[in-house]
Amino acid sequence: MGQVPFAKAGLPAEEEDIQRVLRAEQETPKTNILLVDDRPENLLALEAILRSSDYRLVSVNSGEEALRWVLKEEFSLILLDVQMPGINGFETAKLIKARQKSKHIPILFITAISQATEHVLHGYTVGAIDYIFKPFHPEALKRKIEGFVKLNQRTIQLEQANQKLERLTAELKKTEALARIIGETSVDTIITMSQNGFIVTANPAVESMFGFSPAEVIGRHVRHFLDEADTFTRCRMGIGDFFGLNQHDKGIGKIFEARFKRKDGSTFPGDIQVGQANLADMQLFVCSIRDITERKRLEEERKEQYNRLERLVEERTVDLRRSQERFRKMFASSPSMIAIRSLHDHRYLTVNESWLKTTGYDSQDVIDNTVDLLQMYFKAEEGEQIARMPELDESARNAKICYYTKSGDLREGLLSCEMFDNDGERCIMSVVTDITEQIHLEKEMARLDRLHLIGEMAAGIAHEIRNPMTTVRGFLQMSKSMPDAPMHQYVDLMVSELDRANEIITEFLTLAKNRTTNRYSQNLNVIIDALYPLIQAEALLSDKHVLLELHHCPNILLDEKEIRQLVLNLALNGLEAMEQGGNLTIRTYPKDDEVILEISDEGTGITDEILDKIGTPFFTTKSQGTGLGMAVCYSVAARHHASIHIKTSEQGTTFFVHFQSLP
Structure with a gap:
C-alpha cells in the first residue's frame, strides 16, 4: 500500500536549532556553585579560592539550609562538607540525589577526618563524584572545580538536546502516522507521480473511485485515467508534457475540473489538485482527485430549482400585478371611506373616491396634509362621560366613532385600521363605514x-x-x-x-328605562346573605331547601333594592318550579372581569316555546301571576349593565346574571 511522501523531513534544520540552543546556553553569564560547611572560616577559604566573575557562590552553614537552596535555585556544582551537626553530608547528598530535578548536580565531598576506603565508598554510593581531602592545594581545587562545572554544563546541554530531539522525533512520527491515516481514510484519491507522470504510490481510495487496486496503478501513466474525449481538459492541464506545468509549474496548487475514466470504461467528473514535493534529490508531484458526481448532480438540481424559482417569481410577479390592480379597483370603488396615512409624519398619502364624496373635500386639500381632517373621536357609550380621540397608530375593529365633514356636519361610522409597510415606510390604512343613515x-x-x-x-x-x-x-x-x-x-x-x-x-x-337608580360600590354576597332567611322561610313552607355557595367576589356598583328584587324574583320562580324535597342553589363567583350570580333549581326545565317568551311583559305560566316578574329582572339587569343567560334541561334550570367588575 502506497504512502504519501512529504516534501522535506526537516532534520537538518532541527539539528541547526539544537546547536543554536546549545550555543545560547553556553553563553550563560554566571554559574551557581553551592558551598556547604558548618565552619565559617572554611567557607571564607573556599570563597577566596573560587572567587571569579564566572561563578555565583552561595555559602550555607548546614545541610538543612543547603536543601532549601537546592529547592529554589539551579546549581552546577555542590561542595559539601561531610562532618556537620544535624544532617551530615552523606544524608544531605542522598536527599539531593533523590529529587528528580537536582539529581544531576555534581557533588564534591570535602573532609579532613576520614580517608578510609569504606568512608570514601560510602560517599560515592550516596552520589558524590569526587572526594577532596583537607588540606588541599588551592590551584588544584580551582582547576578541578572548573572541570566539574564544564562537565556538568555539557551534561545538562546534552540532556536538553536529547529531550528536544526526542520531542522532535515523536512529533515527526506523529505527523507521519497522521499523514498515513489521512491518506488511508481519505475518500479522495491521492497519488504521487514522478516528473514524467508515472504513478509511484496511491492510497486505498483509488480502488473505490477507479476500480483499480493501489498495486495495479503503480507504474502507470496518469494519462491512463483521463477521459480521452475530454481534450479540452487534457490541453488545459498536464504536468510537463501531460498537465501543462512546464512554465515554472504555473498549475501547482490550483484546482482543475476534468473527466476521469474508471477500470470498467465509465467516466465521472472530478476535481484535481497537484502539489510539488522534493524527496532527497528526486522531484515528485502529489495529485489529489475528488469525485464530484454528487456535487454536479446537486448543481444541476440547484440550477433546475433556480429556473423553477425564476418561473415562480415571474408567475408571482404577474399575480402581484393582478392583485395590485384588483386592490386599486377595490380601493377606488369601495363604498367605505378608505384613507392611507404615513405613521412617520401623519401625511395623507391617498384616499378613495368615497372618502372625498362623503367628507366633501377635494384631493388637493387632502394629499400630503398632516392634520386629521375628520376630527374623529370615539363615540361615548351609555354611562361614559369622555370620548377620546383615537391615536393614529391604534388598531381598531369596527369601533364606533363620530367625525366631521368639511361643511361641519357630524356623522357616525365604524372605524377599522390596519398597519403595513409601503416601500420601507410604515403606514396605516383607515376604513370608515358610514352608519349615520343606519343609526x-x-x-x-x-x-x-x-x-x-x-x-x-x-x-x-x-x-x-x-x-x-x-x-x-x-x-x-x-x-x-x-x-x-x-x-x-x-x-x-x-x-x-x-x-x-x-x-x-x-x-x-x-319596567321604565328612565327610572333613577341609586348604585354604589358594594358586595353582592352581603345582599344575598340578608335575603337568605326570607328565601329559606319561603322554601320551608313547601318542604324545599336553599343552598348558598358564595365565593369571595370584588365589590361592584349595585342598587340594593333593585338587586334584592331581582334575586327574590329568580329565587321564588325556582322554588315554584320544583317539587317537594328539591334544592335551590344560589352561587356567586368571580370570572375574568365579571361577577357571576347563579340561581339553579331542580325542576323539570323550560320548554323552547316558553323560553322564547321569557321576559315578555304580562306573559306568565302561573294562574295568579302578573307576567311582569321576569320583565322586571331583565329591566334591573339592563340598568346595571348586566346580562342574563339561561341554561335549562330536564334536570333543572340555571339563571346566570353577569355583572361587570369595577375598573
Whole structure:
C-alpha cells in the first residue's frame, strides 16, 4: 500500500536549532556553585579560592539550609562538607540525589577526618563524584572545580538536546502516522507521480473511485485515467508534457475540473489538485482527485430549482400585478371611506373616491396634509362621560366613532385600521363605514317598536286591570239593587281586587328605562346573605331547601333594592318550579372581569316555546301571576349593565346574571 511522501523531513534544520540552543546556553553569564560547611572560616577559604566573575557562590552553614537552596535555585556544582551537626553530608547528598530535578548536580565531598576506603565508598554510593581531602592545594581545587562545572554544563546541554530531539522525533512520527491515516481514510484519491507522470504510490481510495487496486496503478501513466474525449481538459492541464506545468509549474496548487475514466470504461467528473514535493534529490508531484458526481448532480438540481424559482417569481410577479390592480379597483370603488396615512409624519398619502364624496373635500386639500381632517373621536357609550380621540397608530375593529365633514356636519361610522409597510415606510390604512343613515333608521325602528310595545302593554294592562275593576263594579251594582244586603262580606273581595290592580301598575312602572337608580360600590354576597332567611322561610313552607355557595367576589356598583328584587324574583320562580324535597342553589363567583350570580333549581326545565317568551311583559305560566316578574329582572339587569343567560334541561334550570367588575 502506497504512502504519501512529504516534501522535506526537516532534520537538518532541527539539528541547526539544537546547536543554536546549545550555543545560547553556553553563553550563560554566571554559574551557581553551592558551598556547604558548618565552619565559617572554611567557607571564607573556599570563597577566596573560587572567587571569579564566572561563578555565583552561595555559602550555607548546614545541610538543612543547603536543601532549601537546592529547592529554589539551579546549581552546577555542590561542595559539601561531610562532618556537620544535624544532617551530615552523606544524608544531605542522598536527599539531593533523590529529587528528580537536582539529581544531576555534581557533588564534591570535602573532609579532613576520614580517608578510609569504606568512608570514601560510602560517599560515592550516596552520589558524590569526587572526594577532596583537607588540606588541599588551592590551584588544584580551582582547576578541578572548573572541570566539574564544564562537565556538568555539557551534561545538562546534552540532556536538553536529547529531550528536544526526542520531542522532535515523536512529533515527526506523529505527523507521519497522521499523514498515513489521512491518506488511508481519505475518500479522495491521492497519488504521487514522478516528473514524467508515472504513478509511484496511491492510497486505498483509488480502488473505490477507479476500480483499480493501489498495486495495479503503480507504474502507470496518469494519462491512463483521463477521459480521452475530454481534450479540452487534457490541453488545459498536464504536468510537463501531460498537465501543462512546464512554465515554472504555473498549475501547482490550483484546482482543475476534468473527466476521469474508471477500470470498467465509465467516466465521472472530478476535481484535481497537484502539489510539488522534493524527496532527497528526486522531484515528485502529489495529485489529489475528488469525485464530484454528487456535487454536479446537486448543481444541476440547484440550477433546475433556480429556473423553477425564476418561473415562480415571474408567475408571482404577474399575480402581484393582478392583485395590485384588483386592490386599486377595490380601493377606488369601495363604498367605505378608505384613507392611507404615513405613521412617520401623519401625511395623507391617498384616499378613495368615497372618502372625498362623503367628507366633501377635494384631493388637493387632502394629499400630503398632516392634520386629521375628520376630527374623529370615539363615540361615548351609555354611562361614559369622555370620548377620546383615537391615536393614529391604534388598531381598531369596527369601533364606533363620530367625525366631521368639511361643511361641519357630524356623522357616525365604524372605524377599522390596519398597519403595513409601503416601500420601507410604515403606514396605516383607515376604513370608515358610514352608519349615520343606519343609526337614524335604527332609532326610527326603535321608536316604532316602542309604540308597538306600548300598544301591546296597553292591551295587557287593560285586560289585567279590567278584571278586578269589573269585579268591584259588579258588587257595587249589586249593592244598589240590594239596599238591605250586608256589604262587609263583599268589601274584602273588592279590596283584594283593587290591591291586585295596584300591584300590576307598580310592577309595570318598574319596567321604565328612565327610572333613577341609586348604585354604589358594594358586595353582592352581603345582599344575598340578608335575603337568605326570607328565601329559606319561603322554601320551608313547601318542604324545599336553599343552598348558598358564595365565593369571595370584588365589590361592584349595585342598587340594593333593585338587586334584592331581582334575586327574590329568580329565587321564588325556582322554588315554584320544583317539587317537594328539591334544592335551590344560589352561587356567586368571580370570572375574568365579571361577577357571576347563579340561581339553579331542580325542576323539570323550560320548554323552547316558553323560553322564547321569557321576559315578555304580562306573559306568565302561573294562574295568579302578573307576567311582569321576569320583565322586571331583565329591566334591573339592563340598568346595571348586566346580562342574563339561561341554561335549562330536564334536570333543572340555571339563571346566570353577569355583572361587570369595577375598573
